[in-house]
Each structure stands twice: as C-alpha cells, then as structure tokens.
Amino acid sequence: MPSYQAPRGMNDTLPEDAALWRHIRDTAERVARLFDYRQITTPIVEDAGVFLRTVGDESDIVQKEMYVFEDRGGDRLALRPEGTAAVCRAYIEHGMGSWPQPVRLFYFGPFFRYDRPQAGRYRQLWQFGAESIGSESPAADAELIELQHTLYQELGLHDVVLRVNSIGNLESRGRYIDALREYFRPLVPGLSRDSQRRFETNLLRVLDSKEEQDRAAVEGAPSILDFLDDEDAAHFESVKSALDAVGIAYEVDPYIVRGLDYYSRTVWEFEPPEARGQSTIGAGGRYDGLIELLGGQPTPGVGFATGIERIALNLKTRGIEPPEPEVIDVVTVPLGEAGAAACLRVARDLRAAGLTVRAGTPGRSMKAALRAADASGAAYAVIIGDREAADGVATLKPLRGDAEQRTVAVTEVAEAIRA
C-alpha cells in the first residue's frame, strides 16, 4: 500500500517555517490595525453562487479552478477561491451598509484554486487581504495601496515594484477592447504563435507577451488610459496624487489587467524586480459593482490580497529572518528517579516564570542528555540527579559562554537564570 501524501498542490508548513509565517501574519495584522482595519473571518466554504456571480463566468477561476461540491443537503458549495466576494457577502448579510462608511476590513486565511501547481502557485494558498467598502473616493484606493506598501516595507521587502493602472468602467473598457482588436487584426500574421492564439481567446493578454517578435506591435498598441471617460480619468489622477503625497513610488502600466471581471477603475500589483512567472506578490483593485451583483445596494469598494507563500518565498530569497526565532531557555537533565521528579517540579516553576523549558528524557546517559541539550540551542541545562534531589538543589549549567556551572536551591533556579 502506498503511504499517503498531502493532496497535490497543498503543503505542510513545518515547524521550521512557523516563526516566519507568524512574523508575516503578525506584521500584516499590526499594519492593518495601524490603518484602523478590523478583522473579519468568513467561512472557508461559501455558496458557490457567491463566486459564480461575481468573479466572472469567463474567468479561469470559475471555468476550471474552483472546488465545487454538493453537501448532503444538496446545497452547491465552493471552497473559496478568493476573499473579496465572501467579504462583500458578509457586508450585505450583516447590514454593514448602515455602519459608518467606509467599512474597513482585513482577513487572513486559506484559499483554494484547482490550478496546476508550480513554484509559488498552490491549490491551497494563504492570503492576507484588506477591503475598504462604501467609499468611491480615490483616497480609499490610495489608502489600500499605502497599507499594502507599508506591509512590504515593514517586512523588509523594500525592492518590490508597484504598478498601477485604471481600467475604467465597463463601457470604456468595451470601447478599448474593440479598438485593440482593430489595431491588432492586421498585425496578427506577424505575431508569435502564442499571441495569435491570445488574439482569439484573450485579447488583453497579447499586451503581456514576452516574445521579442511581438514587441513592436505591443508597443504601438492603444492604451486604455486614452479611453477613460473624464470622471474615471480624474479619479485615477487623484489616486496618483495621493500616492505622490505620501511618497510612494509607482509606475503607470496601462497593460495591467486584473483577472477578475468585477474590477473597475484602479487596479494595481506589486512584484519583485526582474521577476518572472508566478511572481506577483500581491494585487488589488476597485470593485464598484460587486456588492450589487451579490444582491446588495449599489456600493463601491476597493481592496487587495497578498499571497503569504509568495511573501515567505521572497523573504527567504533575500535572507530575511523573523526577528524572534524560536528559542529554548532551559533543558532539564533528569538522572535517577528522585531527580526525574525534581526536574518535573523545577520545569513547572520555570515555565510559570515564563521560561521555555524542554523536558529532558529520563533514562538517558548524562553525556547523551547534555549533547541533546547543547544541540537544542538552549541557554542552560538544569541537572538534577538523586544527589541534588536529596539536597533540594539543582546544578545550573550555562551552555553558552564560559560561565561556570553552580548549585542552586530548586526553588531559586528561575531567579538564578534571570540574574
């Protein structure tokens, strides 16, 4: 019988990565609080309609990446592929429209996409996201971008590049796509094979082509920014001004196209420099029509999501370590029966004093026990054999530096370590 493996595209996060993950999560939550965003936790499963209605029938997420199943009661449920639609569902369900607007929310949790796995792309992925719902103001867009930017700065990802764009509203986007099609149509024979296919299946993706032979055609293509109406253009200008005001560097990239249908106006993404492949570390945008699609009152919103695995990957490649790695203060070395009992009592007292204590395994030789204690990285070994136990003392042995070991009363080990 073959032994079990984790499901494809899903990973165990091992203890060695726990501190890094905790650091990312703590930083994200702390930064979110600095902007007065409050946490919302929604179920991992939603009615499939929440995503089917909002993400876009044409999108890959709906077409082929969603885990959908029927429960025993016959309801069609989906493992959530993204956070925004679920948060909006909660906004409507809990009447947040009558809260002070905008409602600022953040979340942290697992999401699921039935993709073909690749480095940085998983079937279960963790995201941190923030949403500001109820404000049409460009100030909200800029606030989210600033929040996200602050997060990366706090984590030490100083070199990530911010690219922003405006994709206007549905009508102007439609006009743009028509114009783009007309522009490329005569050029199709000269395009790469991939781009010829994209011309038919996903026109906007032609703009993303990395093929050298497409470059001239792509560079001459019309820009969506020239198709924005006055209001959308003014909105985008205000977002950029706000970013300028707080000194956040960005690059306007008219070729950014967010994957989800519900986006309008501002869209953005953060990427490591020189990155290829599954490299986008986090992305966001405005989704003014989304709440209405879910049956709520017309309500504007804007938000972003960032991938925890991709952040972790980038921190690792830059050699950034969590500030507080897991440390052991003390390892006990119990020798003999009386020593073992005394060790248990001392360990309990040390833990009560807030020290991390690894209980040494009784029955090992002292040499073996001390080898293990040393390898653990602990600062001290507390040795209690029957000899010490009889006298009510412990041998406190510093494992780092060159201080001498000393004998202290079992009741005073914590004080001795603190001193």
Add this chain to the structure above:
RNA sequence: GUGGGUGUGGCCUAGCGGUUAGGGCGUCAGGUUGUGGCCCUGAAGAUCGGGGGUUCGAAUCCCCUCACCCACCCCA
C-alpha cells in the same frame, strides 16, 4: 488543461544493465566511575516514487501512474 524535465534511507547525493546500492548531514548509542560543544567508534534506517514489462540478470532500458520543478494558461 497542454508541452518538457526530475524522482536513490529524514535531508543532500554517488552509482546509469551484473555492487552486500556507496558517501556526507542528521538520528541513536558508546569512547569506564554523573557533564555538552571538537574528535573517534558503532548502530538503526532504502523492497532505488509506485505498478507493469524487456532481460539469465534492472536503481540503471521500455510503458503506465503519482508527485515535484520549468514553460504555456492563469494568477496571490
């Protein structure tokens, strides 16, 4: 979903038709009487991802399958 690459004890890896499948790291034990880090010795641990086939003989060749990686697609 499409195309390509990889897969040897927990980790890294040698071997690429006939080896008791070798090494390093790690783990455990020991180097005399209760004291670690270096060093030394020993042990456990691999049906060579899984299944099938070719062959007198396969980790080594072929097929299928699974997983990971890369590109596409798409995206966090």
